[in-house]
Amino acid sequence: MPDQRFDEERLSRALAGRRILLTGHTGFKGGWLALWLRRLGADTTAVALPPCDRGPSLFEAIDVDGLVDHRLCDIRDEAAFAQTVMDLDPDLVIHMAAQALVRPSYVSPVETFQTNVVGTAVVLDAARRFQSLKGVVVVTSDKCYDNQGWDWGYRESDRLGGSDPYSASKGCAELVVDSYRRSFFAEPDSPILASVRAGNVFGGGDWSVDRLVPDIIRAVEAGKPVQIRNPASVRPWQHVLEPLAGYLMLAARMLEGDRTIGGAWNFGPDADATVDVATLAGMVESAWGRGAPNFVFGDPAKSPPEAAILRLDSQKARERLGWRPRLTLADAVALTVEWYRAGLAGRRDLRLLSERQIARYVMGVRPATLPQFDPVFREAAACA
Template sequence: MAKKILITGITGQVGSQLADYVLQHTDFDVVGMMRWQEPMDNLYHLTSRINRKDRISLYYADLNDGAALSRMLRDLRPDYISHLAAQSYPKTSFNIPIETLQTNIIGTASLLEAIRQMREVDGYNPVVHVCSSSEVYGKAKPGVPLSEETAFHGASPYSISKIGTDYLGRFYGEAYGIRTFVTRMGTHSGPRRSDVFFESTVAKQIALIEAGLQDPVIKVGNLSSTRTFQDARDAVRAYFLLLEASEKGNIPCGECFNIAGEEVFKLPEVIDLLLSLSTRDDIKVATDEDRLRPIDADYQMFDNTKIRAAIDWKPEISARQMFTDLLNHWRDEIGKGKIPLNR
C-alpha cells in the first residue's frame, strides 16, 4: 500500500508545489487539507487527477475546528504530515492580529494535540513537519547571518504567531516524542507567489503595465530590507528530504532548520532585475504609504549550515530564473483575463 502524505494548506504556493513534487518524485498518495471556500487557482493543473482520485484528493477541514482536525486524522491516518496552513501574510496580520494568532498558534496546537491523543490510544506516530517562518527572527541585527540559535524578535502579529507555532512544534517533539521537525523558510518566490508579497506585487504591476492596465508607475512600500531569495520549488524539495530523514530517525524529535536561498538582494535590486526583464523601458517607482508596515523585518540573511549537514540539499534554481518565472506567471494570468487587484 502506498504511503500517504497530508498537506495542510495545499491551495497555497508552497503547498501546491509540494504536492507537485511528491506526485512527480514518489509513489505516495497526497491528501490536501483545505477550507471549502478557498480558491483553487494553484491546483487547477491537478483537478483532473483530483476528480479521478489519481493519487491526490482533498479533505475539507479548518485549523480553527479541532473536532474536524481529529476526524480528519482518524479518517486518513497519514504517514507524513506537512503542516503549511496558516494566516501567512505579515502586513495583513496588523489588521487581523487575533485571527492570525488564533489560526496559527491555536490551530497548530489543535493539530498536534489530536496527533498526541491518537498516539496515546493506538500508537499512531506520523512524521510531522511544522512550518514556522524566518519572520520569527524579526528585527535582527544587521550584518550577522541568522542561525537556528539566533534569538527571536517578533516584528508583526504574524511573526509572533509563528514564534508560537515554532515552539509548539519543538515542544510536542521533545515532550511527547512525536516525530516533529520545524522549518524556518527565508524569503521564497516563483510561480504562484501571492501578490501580497513584495517581489510578486512588483512583478504583477509590471505585467499589468505591459498589458496597458496600469499607468507605468510601480507602487512599493519600504525598500530598506536586505534579504536572501530562494525559489519555493527548491524549498519544498528540502521539506520532503527532511520528512524522509525524520522517518529514518536521522533527525531528533523537535529539531528546527533554516531553509534559505544563498543569493542576496537589497529590495531596489529586485526591482531593477524585474524591470530588466520587462518589455517596457518607461516604468517608474513610487512609494505608497498604504504599503508600509508599522515595523519591518528588514534584515534576513541566513546560515544554511545545519540543514546542509542534515540532508543533501542546496538551492538549485537561480534567482534570475525564479524572478523570470514569477513575471511570466503574472503575464499568463493577466493574459487569461484574470485581472488582479492592485495591492
C-alpha cells in the first residue's frame, strides 16, 4: 500500500451528524458505504429493494439494517419512492441502487433500463424537492463509455454508450444526470450534482451471480472447480473501499459548498491493477494458500459478448480531489480473501472484521502485516 495520508478527519467533520439518503444499501457496495457512513457519524436513511433471498448477502452478514434507517422501496415506482422519502429532508443523496451486471441485462433488458435509467430519474426528481439538500452523488459505472477497445484509459469527456443493455443503460443514466444538472441544478444556490464511475470492484461480502470473485467463493464452498468464461478480458480491478473513498471525498466537498466538483468523475485503479481475468484468478489462488480453488478456463465464444479491454483515466480525481488508489492489487486480493476465509470458517463477527478493514485502509496498514495485527484474521486463517 502506498505511503500516503488519507484525511478521514475531514470526511468526519463534513459528514458527522449530516442527514444522508442512500439508495441501494442492500447491495454489495451500498452495504460497505452504509458501514463507512456509520463510522463517520452520519445519520443515514437508506432505501432499496430487499436483499436477494437466493443466498448469502453482505446486508445480512454485517447487519446493515442496524446501521441505517432501513426502508424498502422499488425506485422504479415514482409514487412509492416519493411516499417513502416524504418525511425526509437530507443534506446529501447518494444514489447507488441499480441493476449492476452485464449478463443479466441480456436476460432482462427492459428491467435493466427501467432500474438504471428511469430509477435514476425518479431519485433525482425527488431529490430536487428537498429543501436542505447540498449535493447528490449518482453512482454509474466505467461501462458507461462507448468502448472502442482502446489500450488507454477513458476520460470523463469521452463518448458515452454501450452495445450491451447494461452498458447502454449506464450511458443513459449519465445523460439523465447531465439533463437534471443543467435543468434543475444549475443555479448558484442549487445543490451540487456529480456522477461517479468506478472499475470492476470486488471485496468481502459480494455474492452477485456472474462476478469473478463471488463465483470463486461459491465454487470453493461447493468443492468444485471455478469456471472462467473470458480469461483474456482486461478490466480495471479495485477493492470496494477505493471508489467509496472517492465518493465520500466528493460528498464532503459538496457539504463544504465547493461548487467546482459538480460533473463526472472516474475512480479507477493504477495501470498495474488493470489485468486480465486469468491473472486476477491466479492472484486469488496464490493469496488463498491451502485449499485454494481450481480454475477451468472456458471458451469466450460461448458466452454473451463483453468488452475485451476497458481502462479508466482517473487523472481528474487525482489532481482536483487528491484521491488516488491506496491498495496494490495484491493487497486488495489479500483483504478480500481474508474476509471470505473468515466467513467460510464460520466467523459471526463479520461486521467487526469489515470495520477493521476500513480502519486499516484509512491507516494504511498493509495486509501482509495482518497475521501480526489482527486477531480476527489470525483465527480465520487458522480455521480455514
